[in-house]
Amino acid sequence: MTAALTTEAGTDQLPEVADPINVTPRDARELTRHFLARLAELEEGTPEYQYARNTLIEMNISLVRYAAARFRSRGPAEMEDIVQVGVIGLIKAIDRFEVSREVEFTSFSIPYIVGEIKRFFRDTSWAVHVPRRLQEARVQLAHATEELSSRLGRTPTVSELSQLMSLSEEEVIEARVASNGYNSSSLDAAVSTGEDGEGVLADFIGTEDAALELVEDFHSLAPLIAELDERERLILHMRFVEECTQAEIGKRLGISQMHVSRLLNRLLARLRAALLTTG
Known part of the structure; x- marks a missing residue:
């Protein structure tokens, strides 16, 4: 163990971790196993339970930063927000981890952390992730469509948009398709079925995946x-x-x-x- 650990005046059966955030990865893995096992035995809401849970969170912040690193292209200003969102995923992983399954906590927690980060992006930006070039092309397409519609008095063709945007017709079509990913519709959205009939969107799309139950x-x-x-x-x-x-x-x-x-x-x-x- 490193100097970050002390043996004095710690909680019962748990070592006192003087500086959890700076515990080495090797020590963090060993301590995490010990703390998770003890956490499963403790009563929620007790001081020892809170100490174990909070220490687990702080010791594993490095996991969150590791998972968040794949999103570094979004810039340093947003990275801190990404890490904070990732911590929510870490907390969920700690609360849902079952020692009896004998799975490494690292393998178990990373999907929760990454999933929470991706959910953050989904809820705060595009409904469906598309490449940045297509996001930029969507804005260009909107301006070009508005300009040509005003000039021509009708909806412009793909060919006309292609010439104005200096893009190939295939790229214009791709940008149009990508635009559909900016907003999403609720599966409970009402859909007219004709003859004064009405259903919900979920009735017309998707199928049940029988294999999902096997996961x-x-x-x-x-x-x-x-x-x-x-x-x-x-x-x-x-x-x-x-x-x-x-x-x-x-x-x-x-x-x-x-x-x-x-x-x-x-x-x-x-x-x-x-x-x-x-x-």
Whole structure:
């Protein structure tokens, strides 16, 4: 441990961290595991709970800055706002982390931090992210359309806009398409269906993604597979990744197809039982 840690007068079972923000990454990882485990045991609202939670936040600010670095092109003035928004994601990750899942906190928290930052951009700028060149082309397109409409007394064609903007017709069309991403409509927006009928936008777009329900299962399955021995993982990989037949697996491992079948059945039964227990 570094000098940032002291052993005097700390809270029960938790070391006192004199300067959490400046704890080294190595110490932060070790302390984070310890603090998260203790946090799960503490009663919310108690002084020790608040100490553990606040220390976790301060120790992991470096994670937020790391995640925010990918957005540095937006300028230093906005970077501080991005970091502050990222801290909200960090807090959500701390509150939702489950020690029993045996997942590294870094891997768990980064998606929360980045997701919160992206949500900030979504809510404060374009409804859909588009490249900066297309954002600039949209403004140019709006001015050109207004100028030509006033001059011609009608809506200008793509060719006419192309000449005024000094862009190819393909780029003008692309800018028009990108303009649709500036504002979004609510899925609950009313849509006329004709014959005095009315529905909502959600009824006409999108489909249910059946595979979405598997995301949580995959997340829970990963640490269970990691606990298997090398041969068991190889059998699963050959069967479900390489999509080998049981006969092909048996040939590669030097065992019978029946033996492969029994091994697979036992493996899948163990994983299924473990998933039901953790779920």
